[in-house]
Amino acid sequence: MKRKGHLYEATYDFNNIVDAYNEVCRNTKNKRKVEFFREYKCVYVSRIYNILKNEEYEVGPYNIFTIYEPKERRIVSQNMQDKVINHLISRHILYPALMPCLLNFNVASRKDMGMKRGLELYTYYRNYFKQKYGTYYILKCDISKFFASINHDILKRKLERKIKDKKALDVVFKVIDSDSEGLSIR
Template sequence: MKTHDSLYEEIIAFPNMYHAYYEAIKGKADSTFKEFNNDLHQNLWELHEELLNQSYEPSPYTTFYLTDYKTRRIMAPHFRDHIVHHAIYNYLEQVYNSTFIYDSFACQKGKGTHKGFERVKKFINKYNHKDYFMKCDITKYFYSIDHHRLMSIIEKKIKDKNLLWLLGKILNSHKEDPLPSHIINPNCEEQKKGIPIGNLTSQLFANIYLNELDYFVKHKLRVKHYVRYVDDFIILAKDKDYLHNLWQEIHNFLKNQLHLKLEPRKTHINKISFGVDFLGYVAFKKYVRVRSRNYRRFRIRLKNRIHRYYRDEISLESLNASFVSYFGHLTHTNSNEIMEEIEKLYTAVNVPDGTGAGAVQNHE
């Protein structure tokens, strides 16, 4: 395995810090960005100096909750820390991407949910509708990542002590307030577990951590048809008992090696004829449909954005970008009726005679 022992100086070099700044400003308009931007050169130089002499300390996070079909705690970093995360990511992404297996699809350039689902569809076509798939989900994945275990995995490849110091700073930067038991284990902080959802570095850490599982499944268990996206993964096979045995092997590996566990409510083995539910789609041998829950969710979101447009809170360009996103999601399916409904909503708000508002109301 190729190791890296002199990355820190390149990461904190001023040209990379400037590049990281321009990456970090995309879509940013919060108070910490404005404060930093008021004296950009001086603030960026001070940040560089803090990293150089290792006096850098991450700022407190801004914390909020997102509730969709489940509640997630989002921890938004201070803008200056966001720059540091980008500076690190610019280099570590290059270091680690070549180590990830082909069938890992989260948070990598050229990958994503659509590519991951297309891969699953390709695998489904190799099987009979009476064959089987196993879908698994890891319980509270981001909240359960063990800091010591993650650092031991990183240290196998990263030998630069200064960079390891910085990664440790970021990894231990969040001091959790007590969380409801349905979100996180209350012992999380004292056990040094969990990484903040909202950090760019957390996406990379999450991939590095479960890359251990990927190698175990592909090279130790020699599973041929396996696809993972963050903490969800699918395995296809002809034999149901084989999948049950795989489940036990994977369960033991996650428990003993990564201190994780499978979510029993979201782990199941079914025939392919029942439909393979993965990444917001349900795939059958001959067609694909949108998962019902996903459709209800983005239908509500879209109508909310339409009403915001009529209240002059967002532009038509911004609204149409949402339409394009949903059209893109639906083009991977055979959900013609849903596509027609979205097209009608699109037409209603884009007609030149001003009748859009009434047309949208008729779809409520």
């Protein structure tokens, strides 16, 4: 597969910023944060545009806290501006470069996939294995600290094989390296 180029410019396209902004506001659970962010929409959209156009993005500090539902989990949250920029990076750099390589079984965080598609795949293969073998087993597991265990250098080398746009790689690498305890995910 060819390496993808000319990806970075789409991150600071005004319409793309507004779309990402609206999606973040729609999907953020902390409504107080959203209201403040919406009140200054023009300011934030302009700021994000300038930061990305001028290649001045620096990842802000993370808000780290623990929840206990149903088990203990470490949550790493970002400010609204960083969430919008993460959406832009995901949608306009990572998706175009990586989607052609992903297996159809990988449904997490993919447009038109998600839980519904995962359930369809599960049902299909459950029926297939039941019919073919009669008895079958399913392993359900949760890998502890999965994202924290990803080696940043290996990940960056793999991304360099898929993305040739240096500006795009620079901004992706800033996000990867922004949390020394592992990758940030939205």
